[in-house]
Amino acid sequence: MNTSNTTRQNPITRRRWGQWALAATMGAGLAACGGGGGGSDEPPTLREAFDRLQPGMTKKQVYELTARTPVRSSTAHYQYEDGSEKLYVSFAPDSSTTSDNFLINDATWSIINGESITRGY
Structure with a gap:
């Protein structure tokens, strides 16, 4: 019988966390560069x-x-x-x-x- 107090994290939970972290990083990157749309639709002043x-x-x-x-x-x-x-x-x-x-x-x-x-x- 194993009386160890260590808990194992579910690999699916780690994978889901990684996907969310990647999505958040990409979203922040796109927001920082204006969404990647190539610039504003407004004409220059x-x-x-x-x-x-x-x-x-x-x-x-x-x-x-x-x-x-x-x-x-x-x-x-x-x-x-x-x-x-x-x-x-x-x-x-x-x-x-x-x-x-x-x-x-x-x-x-x-x-x-x-x-x-x-x-x-």
């Missing part, structure tokens, strides 16, 4: 878009960067408005090609009744 503008960008690239439709547009410019922010981007013909490609010329970001920044490209 107009200031963020302004800061990401680069020399040589085409009209299409600027449109994709801002992730919104301009409130006014023409061959030579896009104008965006969002709340109190405004972004005005002008374009000039690409002189290195004979195509109708237009490249960023300059941009102005501003807050209504406040700060304003202009950059040439």
Whole structure:
């Protein structure tokens, strides 16, 4: 007769505990990186878009960067408005090609009744 006072843990209980621990760790990891969805569905603010503008960008690239439709547009410019922010981007013909490609010329970001920044490209 075994009079040992040691208790054996049920292996099924240990396995179940391991599964829960793994699930909790994975859940915390996904929550820390935003769920793994690849980013926010929100477009960047107009200031963020302004800061990401680069020399040589085409009209299409600027449109994709801002992730919104301009409130006014023409061959030579896009104008965006969002709340109190405004972004005005002008374009000039690409002189290195004979195509109708237009490249960023300059941009102005501003807050209504406040700060304003202009950059040439």
